[in-house]
Amino acid sequence: MDPVRVGHFIRDFVSPTETFVTNQIKFLSLGRKFEPVIFCKTSRENIADSDFQPTVLGNLLNPLSRKIDDLQYRYLRRLSRSGARAILGKIRSDDVRILHFHYLVDARYYLEVIKKAGVPAVVSGYGWDVSYFPRSFKGLGSYYLKPLIKYMDFILAMSKDMKKDLLTIGCPDNKIIVHYHGIDTRRFDYPQRSYDREEPLTVLFCGRLTPKKGPHILLKALKHIREKELSHCPFRARLVGGGPMRERLEGLVLKNKLEDIVDLAGYIPHNDPRLLAEYREADIFVLPSLIVRDTRTGNFDKEGIPGTLIEALASGLPAVSTYHAGIPEVIETNRNGLLVNEGDEEELAHRIADLLNDKNLRERLGRTARESARKLDVRTKTGELEDIYGRAMSQKQSEGTL
8 A cells, every 4th residue: 555645844944953844754754654745935955854855836836926925925924826726736746645734833824725735734833833923923923823723633732831832822622632743762872871981071051042942041050050169070061052142152151251161062963973972972961941031022932842852861861951841741850850940040050060969860860861762752753643644634534525
């Protein structure tokens, strides 16, 4: 039996920080039940996985239609009629039987395709599209998304926390499925890790340098450890990632005289072997995520379940993170990691110091973390996603619309 073709839709294929999208497509393609086909409005030259060649909308349109579509996106965030016709034609010629959209805002852009395709459609929420965007433009973001909800068969939330946010913006409970997309934990697995390494130990932060990831909170915690002499163990810290806070963080390092122990290592591509080396050479992982509120508009932004946190757990690193978004659904404090309150640099400092000072604690939490991460492996989660596709198709068939 031939695999069922699934159309994966995203506006821009694909940002370097969105490997969770290409991972889902990659592992779905390894099975025998479903075959992915990718649709996008724009495609980057440095796409994460050259094995996937997306159908780019602009390549389906003549120059005039492409210009009209660009203008409609720029001013209305809508797909043009010619764009919708072109994509629908490709869906039918490629015999695509189910549509999977990545990000609610991207799904809304493709709304006319969803309405007319006549096949099941699911959408994955990932974070800001569920927490921040609906409250944008004085609530017009929610108004913009509202028509989408009617036409989706299922809406996938990364965590129970995200499900609450989806309910708040009007998604029916019976359409929401809590489904975490998964991480390739085998790639990050490091069973030979030693928890009794020579000093100095390495504290690792990995993620975009943005406020909701809390790198500034980590620097304040490191200052507190040093000033209060909380640790008897020499240590250094590496912050891996790029982003808009880079200059601010450089200033904090200088202001707090942390140059001798803090390295701002910069961005490392996800598929780069150097990223694995960062996890393997670290002793403690820290991700102090927090809700970031815009005091002017009242909007807030937060995580789903941070991928770098799961990668760190999979490598056997003891982790310190926060009671934030879906993180407590992954880390149970004092079992497979430690959690602190958002924004509390003093509590964060003490928990980091606990790990620096106690190799037995590092080992106990790290080994349990590695085991717990296996439950979040992308292979297991791909099987769950295939079941969701099956449910969507069965539901459509029972309604007599498929």
